[in-house]
Amino acid sequence: xxxxITLIFEKCIDEELNNYSPKMDVDVDDIKEIVxxxxxRKELPIPNVPxxxxxxxxxxxxxxxxxxxxxxxxxxxxxxxxxxxxxEIVERLPNFSxxxxxxxxxxxxxxxxxxxxxxxxxxxxxxxxxxxPAAGAHGELAGLLIMKKYFEYKGxxxxxxxxPDSAHGTNPASAKMAGFSIIxxxxxxxxxxxxxxxxxxxxxxxxAGIMLTNPNTFGxxxxxxxxxxxxxxxxxxxxxxxxxxxxxxxxxCRPGDMGFDIVHLNLHKTFATPxxxxxPGSGPIGVTNELSSFLPEPCIISIKNGLVCKExxxxxxxxxxxxxxxxxxxVRAYAYILALxxxxxxxxxxxAVLNANYLRVLLQKKxxxxxxxxxxxxxxxxxKNMANNITTEDIAKRILDFGVYAPTIYFPLVIQGALMxxxxxxxxxxxxxxxxxxxxxxxEEAQSNPEVLRNSPHNTPIxxxxxxxxxxxxxxxx
Amino acid sequence: xxxxxxxxxxITEMLGVIGVADLKELFQDIPxxxxxxxxxxxxxxxxxxxxxxxxxxxxxxxxxxxxxxxAGCYYHYIPSLVNFVISRSxxxxxxxxxxxEASQGYLQAIYExxxxxxxxxxxxxxxxxxxxxxxxxxxxxIMATLITNKKSIVMLEGIHPEYIEVVKTYCWGQNISVDIxxxxxxxxxxxxxxxxxxxxxxxxxxxxxxxSKLVKKIREKAPNCLIIQVMTDPTCLGVIKxxxxxxxxxxxxxxxxxxxxxxxxxxxxxxFTAKKKYIRKIPGRLIGKTKEIDGSRxxxxxxxxxxxxxxxxxxxxSNICTNQALCALAALVYLLSMGRTGLKEIATQxxxxxxxxxxxxxxxxxxxxxxxxxxxxxxxxxxxxIDSLIYxxxxxxxxxxxxxxxxYPQMKNIALVCVTEMNSKDSIEAFLQATQVAxxxxxxxxx
Numbered sequence: 046x047x048x049x050i051t052l053i054f055e056k057c058i059d060e061e062l063n064n065y066s067p068k069m070d071v072d073v074d075d076i077k078e079i080v081x082x083x084x085x086r087k088e089l090p091i092p093n094v095p096x097x098x099x100x101x102x103x104x105x106x107x108x109x110x111x112x113x114x115x116x117x118x119x120x121x122x123x124x125x126x127x128x129x130x131x132x133e134i135v136e137r138l139p140n141f142s143x144x145x146x147x148x149x150x151x152x153x154x155x156x157x158x159x160x161x162x163x164x165x166x167x168x169x170x171x172x173x174x175x176x177x178p179a180a181g182a183h184g185e186l187a188g189l190l191i192m193k194k195y196f197e198y199k200g201x202x203x204x205x206x207x208x209p210d211s212a213h214g215t216n217p218a219s220a221k222m223a224g225f226s227i228i229x230x231x232x233x234x235x236x237x238x239x240x241x242x243x244x245x246x247x248x249x250x251x252x253a254g255i256m257l258t259n260p261n262t263f264g265x266x267x268x269x270x271x272x273x274x275x276x277x278x279x280x281x282x283x284x285x286x287x288x289x290x291x292x293x294x295x296x297x298c299r300p301g302d303m304g305f306d307i308v309h310l311n312l313h314k315t316f317a318t319p320x321x322x323x324x325p326g327s328g329p330i331g332v333t334n335e336l337s338s339f340l341p342e343p344c345i346i347s348i349k350n351g352l353v354c355k356e357x358x359x360x361x362x363x364x365x366x367x368x369x370x371x372x373x374x375x376v377r378a379y380a381y382i383l384a385l386x387x388x389x390x391x392x393x394x395x396x397a398v399l400n401a402n403y404l405r406v407l408l409q410k411k412x413x414x415x416x417x418x419x420x421x422x423x424x425x426x427x428x429k430n431m432a433n434n435i436t437t438e439d440i441a442k443r444i445l446d447f448g449v450y451a452p453t454i455y456f457p458l459v460i461q462g463a464l465m466x467x468x469x470x471x472x473x474x475x476x477x478x479x480x481x482x483x484x485x486x487x488x489e490e491a492q493s494n495p496e497v498l499r500n501s502p503h504n505t506p507i508x509x510x511x512x513x514x515x516x517x518x519x520x521x522x523x
Numbered sequence: 524x525x526x527x528x529x530x531x532x533x534i535t536e537m538l539g540v541i542g543v544a545d546l547k548e549l550f551q552d553i554p555x556x557x558x559x560x561x562x563x564x565x566x567x568x569x570x571x572x573x574x575x576x577x578x579x580x581x582x583x584x585x586x587x588x589x590x591x592x593x594a595g596c597y598y599h600y601i602p603s604l605v606n607f608v609i610s611r612s613x614x615x616x617x618x619x620x621x622x623x624e625a626s627q628g629y630l631q632a633i634y635e636x637x638x639x640x641x642x643x644x645x646x647x648x649x650x651x652x653x654x655x656x657x658x659x660x661x662x663x664x665i666m667a668t669l670i671t672n673k674k675s676i677v678m679l680e681g682i683h684p685e686y687i688e689v690v691k692t693y694c695w696g697q698n699i700s701v702d703i704x705x706x707x708x709x710x711x712x713x714x715x716x717x718x719x720x721x722x723x724x725x726x727x728x729x730x731x732x733x734x735s736k737l738v739k740k741i742r743e744k745a746p747n748c749l750i751i752q753v754m755t756d757p758t759c760l761g762v763i764k765x766x767x768x769x770x771x772x773x774x775x776x777x778x779x780x781x782x783x784x785x786x787x788x789x790x791x792x793x794x795f796t797a798k799k800k801y802i803r804k805i806p807g808r809l810i811g812k813t814k815e816i817d818g819s820r821x822x823x824x825x826x827x828x829x830x831x832x833x834x835x836x837x838x839x840x841s842n843i844c845t846n847q848a849l850c851a852l853a854a855l856v857y858l859l860s861m862g863r864t865g866l867k868e869i870a871t872q873x874x875x876x877x878x879x880x881x882x883x884x885x886x887x888x889x890x891x892x893x894x895x896x897x898x899x900x901x902x903x904x905x906x907x908x909i910d911s912l913i914y915x916x917x918x919x920x921x922x923x924x925x926x927x928x929x930x931y932p933q934m935k936n937i938a939l940v941c942v943t944e945m946n947s948k949d950s951i952e953a954f955l956q957a958t959q960v961a962x963x964x965x966x967x968x969x970x
Contacts, residue, residue: 049820053635053859061864065602066872070948073875076762080874080897084731086764090642093862096604103608103632103856110628112616120618127526128616131570137606137784140581145592146788147929148922153583154787167563179654179789180845182832190696218832218842222665223696227837266552297550298557313845317526321849322629323619323808324652325790342688363695364688367595367657367777368788380577386567389525396527398549399534402541419543419552445625453621456833473528474537500817505624507822508815515813515826519802521648522638523812 057092121453121465124314132377146368170301171331184309184328189223203253247280254282264420274304293422296391316378327374396470423467433495443501589950590922593941602860630823645767646796651808653793656777661693667719681726684930729901761870782857792850806841873900915957
C-alpha cells in the first residue's frame, strides 16, 4: 500500500542539477590530482530535486504546522509570545550577518553585545553578564559551573544542590552535568518553598545552594522569596534563578533584588526572539559583582579607550561555546528591548499577568484548579473534574481539533494530569475568549460524548500517533 | 512601541472579570519592598527609529568584498531557497513539536534532516541538532563516559582550540580528565581507562587525516574507547570519504556551512551522529516515524524521550532542551538545493581553488606552506611578516586570514588561509598581490 507520506527524497530526478554554485573561473588540476584516491568517497546519496518541488514541499509542510502567527500558543513556561517582524529584518542586516567572529573590525557587534549586557543587568538587577550560552539549559549549566568554581576557589566542599519538585526538568539535569547531586524539596500546600524544611536541609553544610524559578511553574510568586534567599545565604549557599518565568515580573521586580546570585534568561521566551521550532535560543547569565570574574570567556569589558574583549582570567569557568554566543538571536532581543523601553517592558509584565488571570478565573468555573489564588504568567489546571475518566491527553488532543495549540501537559509532574496554561501579553481578548469557549465545549463533551474526546484529534492532518511503537522500533531516517 | 493588543476599555473589563480593582492588585503576592517603580532604561522607539539605530550600530562593523578567513566559520554561497523556507512563520514561530498532530510539517522536515545527514555522513543515527560544533563535541565526550563508565578523554592536537576549551569546561563539571596528545605520543596516552578519543579532520590547521589508519591504531591499543570525529566545515563531504565508512563511533560537526550566515559566530548548528547501538545514550531530540494508533497512516513524533531531561530529570543523558531546530531546517534546505551535483561541485571547487592559491604562494620567495598532509579549503602559510600581510589584505578590501598566534602564541608569522568557492579568481589574484606587496614593504623598511 502506498504511504500517505511523500518525503522530499522521492521528488528527485536523474538530471545533473547545478543551479547555485559559482562558475569555476580558475584553471586548475583535476580533483584526482589533488586528493589521494583513498580519501575520495565512492557515492553521494543526496537527491537532486528541482527547485519548484523543493518550494512546494516546504510550503505544504508549513501548512501542516502551527506557530504563534497562526493563533494562541498557550504552552506553559514556554512564553510563546508574538515575534516582532522588525527583529527579523535587523538581524539580517549584512553588517551584522556577514561579520566573521574572528575578524578585527567588529566594533558594532561588540558594542551591541556590551549594551545588551547592560540592559539585561538593569532589567534583572545583576552586575555582570555573559551572553555566551546558547539556550536556557546551557545558561543553567554555565551558572552552576560558576557555583562549583566559586566554592572550589574558596576551598569549601559543597556538592549538593536543592531543586524544588516544581522545577523545570532542565534544572536537575543541568545540576548533574555540573557535578552536583540533587536534593528535591517538596512544595507546601500553597505551592511555595517550605521554609522550615529549607532551613533544615541547608544546615547540613554541604549544600551549595538552591535553584528556583519565581514565579514557579504553578505560576505562583513565592511571597517568602526574601526569607528563602536569606536562609540560603546565612548557611553559606548561593541562589540560582531560573529565568524561564521572568516574563510576568518584567519591569515589576528583579531577581537581583530578591537576593539571587546567578540568573539565566531565555531571550527566546521573555525577549520575543522566535522559538524556531525549538531553537536557536539564547540563555545569557547574570551574576553579582562578587561572581563576575567566574563568568565564561571571553568577556567584553569597558576601558578608557572603548570596549575590549578579555579572553581569559584565572577564575573563569572557561569557554562554554565557540565564539560569541548566538549573536543573531541577541540582535533580535536587543532590538526588542529598545523598541519597548522602560514603560513597554513594564506593560509586558502587567499584561502577561492580566491575560493569565483572566483565563484562570474563567476556566476554573469548570476545570479543577489546585491553587486557588492569583497567578502570575501561568497557572495549572488538571483533568480531575472531567467526566468519564477523560484524561489530560484527551483534552489536549481535542483542543487541536478547534484549530488552536494545546497547553503544556503532564507538567509540573507534582500535579496529576496537569495542564499548564500561559497565554502571554500579546494575546488579544478575542483569542482568549475563543480558547475559553473551546475549553468549555470540551468539558461538556466529556459528559455528553466522551468518545469524541478519546478518539481526538479528528481535524488534524493525522490522528493520534503510536508513541510506544515509535520507541520500541525506532525509525529515525529513511 | 509595544505589542500588547488591548485598549483601556478591554483592560478594565478584564480586571472586572478577575475581580481586582487595578493592575497593581495583580501583583499583591510580591513583597512591597521588591516592587520597582521604573527601570532605568531609555524610552521605547518606533520601528523607523529602531531601524535607523540598528543600521547605525551595524555600520561600525566592516564587511569585506572577499574573505580568506575560516577557522571554524565559513563563507559559502547560500541559495535563496534557504531564507525563503526558514522565513515561513509556521516554522519559525512554532515551538518544539510536542503536539505531534499539529506539528507534522516540522516533524517531517526534521526527520528529513536526520535522513539527509545520515546519508551524507553514512552514520546510522542523527539527532535533531545541538547548539554548535563545540558543544556537540563536548556532549559526545560526555556520552562516551556514560557508555564506557570511564572518566578519561584523550584529544588529538589539531582540534579547534575553542572546541578544546569547551570540552575541558564540560569535562571539568563532571570530574572527567582531559589529555591532549600528538600523533607521535598517541599510543602512550591511550589505555584501558580511556572513554573517548577525539580528533578533528580536516583539522584546525587544514590537514586531512588518514582516518582508517588512525582508527586501526586506536582499536588495537584501546578497543573499548569510543572514537569521536569532529569537523568544522562538512562541505568537504561532497568529495571525501564519510565518517560512517571508517568505523567512527560518534561523528559531530559544525553545520554553519550548510546555509547559515557567519553572523558573528552564531547561531550555528551542532550536527550529532552516532552508531545505532548508542541510540539510547544519544543526547537531544530524535524524531521517529510511526503509525496512527487506530489507523494505518504514517506520521512523525518526538521519540525515545525517556533519555531526555523533561522525563528523566537528573538521570537524563544531557540537559539539552532548546536546540537549533531552525538551523537544522536551513541545513536541510541547503543540502537539497545544492543536491548531489552541487555539493560535489562546491567541495571540488574548494579543493581546487585552495590548491591553486597554495601552489602560487609557494612560488613567492619568503613564503612557504606548512602542511605535509592533503588539505581541503584551509592551509598554513609561513609568512615573512604576518602583520604586514594582514595590513595589505585590508588595503585590498580582503578579510585577512587568521593570525594563528591568537591561539598558539609560539606559532609566529603563520597564517591560516581559507579559500572557498566564494573566492573569485580576481580575489585570489588580489590576495597574491597583497602577499607580494607585504614582502616588498618589508624590504623597504629594511627588516
